[in-house]
Amino acid sequence: MRILLIEDDRTLCDEIKERLTSWSYQVFTIDDFSKVMETFTETKPELIIIDIQLPKFDGFHWCRLIRDHSSVPIIFLSSRDHPTDMVMSMQLGADDYIEKPFNFDVLIAKIQAILRRVYRYSTETSQLRTWLGATIDLEKNEISYKDHKIELTKNEAFILNLLLENRNKIVTRDALIEALWDDSRFISDNTLTVNVNRLRKKLAEIALGHYIKTMVGQGYLALDEDRDHA
Incomplete structure (x- = not known):
């Protein structure tokens, strides 16, 4: 490397x-x-x-x-x-x-x-996911929706993929930290908050930001439902 x-x-x-x-x-x-x-x-x-x-x-x-x-x-x-x-x-x-x-x-x-x-x-997971009409390319760290294309950092793509693997289920903050950094002792809890907020802000560009929910005192979840009826 x-x-x-x-x-x-x-x-x-x-x-x-x-x-x-x-x-x-x-x-x-x-x-x-x-x-x-x-x-x-x-x-x-x-x-x-x-x-x-x-x-x-x-x-x-x-x-x-x-x-x-x-x-x-x-x-x-x-x-x-x-x-x-x-x-x-x-x-x-x-x-x-x-x-x-x-x-x-x-x-x-x-x-x-x-x-x-x-x-x-990057090499072991499926490289494409679909979510509420958007396509997430995990190899390129991009989200495409209609004519819009949004670039994600690797952290943001990893967080989004983990949430989508557990759609409509709460993923705890501890689980996200452990998955992201392997050892939570080395990471500030605030770092996770910053990454999720940045991801949500980018998703808002294609009206998906509010589909990532903060469950106070628990963690986060990605909703999977028709955006026209959310």
């Missing part, structure tokens, strides 16, 4: 690269921080690790640009202790957020969980 590491602290960058290489990952780093997109295009990574504070432009800027072209998993690193940074990263489509200083075992566990979830899930 190819990992693009976007980190300007050379000492930390070298240490992360050494650790990841020892786990048999192929790691690419950035020399010119004005050419992040060029490096991304050339290396075609399966996962990106990106710091928030960078020369030229911050990590949020590059995340926006990458998300315009790809749904590749993204993990943010940050030395800033601001909850708004985590919320912002999730809203931009990041898959996880790690505060510095961090334990390398935790970083490795998160990387393994994301890669296992994203790429094993």
Whole structure:
């Protein structure tokens, strides 16, 4: 698996690269921080690790640009202790957020969980689902309805697919967290809320947002009924 590491602290960058290489990952780093997109295009990574504070432009800027072209998993690193940074990263489509200083075992566990979830899930499940007249392409992470096409992040597609596998049944928050990140100890409960809200907002573009229901104190469910009679 190819990992693009976007980190300007050379000492930390070298240490992360050494650790990841020892786990048999192929790691690419950035020399010119004005050419992040060029490096991304050339290396075609399966996962990106990106710091928030960078020369030229911050990590949020590059995340926006990458998300315009790809749904590749993204993990943010940050030395800033601001909850708004985590919320912002999730809203931009990041898959996880790690505060510095961090334990390398935790970083490795998160990387393994994301890669296992994203790429094993992509190859082992049916790639197309239909729901209330819409078609969900799990390979492309897209929803199509009439002339509309909506792009989802891998997290959003995974959440929607899990809810649709249990249509009209409540999927608990704990079950979603466990399925998404394999080990809920590494994940903030707020991260799930952000992902679901972002998914619901996208679904609202094709009048499906209100078919994802929040069951207070329990979890979420996807309704499966005629939209004209909902």
